[in-house]
Amino acid sequence: MVGGGALLLALCLLLPGCARKQADNVQEVVYWTGWSGHEFEIQRQLVAQFNRTHPRVRVHLLSQFGNSGYQKVRIAFAGGATPDLMSTVWADELPSYAMRGVLTPLDDYLKRAGRDVNREYTPGVSRMLQIDGHVYALAVTTNTNFIAYNRRIFREVGLDPARPPQTIAELDEAARRCTRYDQKGNFLR
Numbered sequence: 001m002v003g004g005g006a007l008l009l010a011l012c013l014l015l016p017g018c019a020r021k022q023a024d025n026v027q028e029v030v031y032w033t034g035w036s037g038h039e040f041e042i043q044r045q046l047v048a049q050f051n052r053t054h055p056r057v058r059v060h061l062l063s064q065f066g067n068s069g070y071q072k073v074r075i076a077f078a079g080g081a082t083p084d085l086m087s088t089v090w091a092d093e094l095p096s097y098a099m100r101g102v103l104t105p106l107d108d109y110l111k112r113a114g115r116d117v118n119r120e121y122t123p124g125v126s127r128m129l130q131i132d133g134h135v136y137a138l139a140v141t142t143n144t145n146f147i148a149y150n151r152r153i154f155r156e157v158g159l160d161p162a163r164p165p166q167t168i169a170e171l172d173e174a175a176r177r178c179t180r181y182d183q184k185g186n187f188l189r
Helices: 002-018 037-053 067-079 094-099 107-112 123-128 151-156 168-178
Strands: 027-033 057-063 085-087
Touching (some): 037 057
Parallel strands (some): 027 057
């Protein structure tokens, strides 16, 4: 549900700058997502909840799942007919879109919302979201291809360094125990 919360937060954060006004003075937001299945259903439910609780805004959720969906995103950028929000751009495509000026920097929106990607994300993810010092995206999820762990840190926090986590619950507990913040709440490890 964390990803869903991030979706709603992103919608609230970005609406003032990207919505289209309809005749009845309701702001319309077109949101393309690359998700399908369970994740799409959760987004559909969250958007419905958002629409019920924000009567002056109407979010239209459209799935662009699959290879043809991603091709549609590229065509939309090329033709200038993009949605207001999307979660259909891969991180490796972000720099080319940002450098061509087809994305809106999020810096001012984030500042007004009191958000800082350098504090909220790990260094690698926050760098991925920024091009030439400007934030162009927010991450709802990240993909993990492998998991590495530091045996010294496991020993330090009382975990068995010879036995990596075997379940999601164990992984979550190990992450909780190994994560460290400074006194101001900044992520250290």
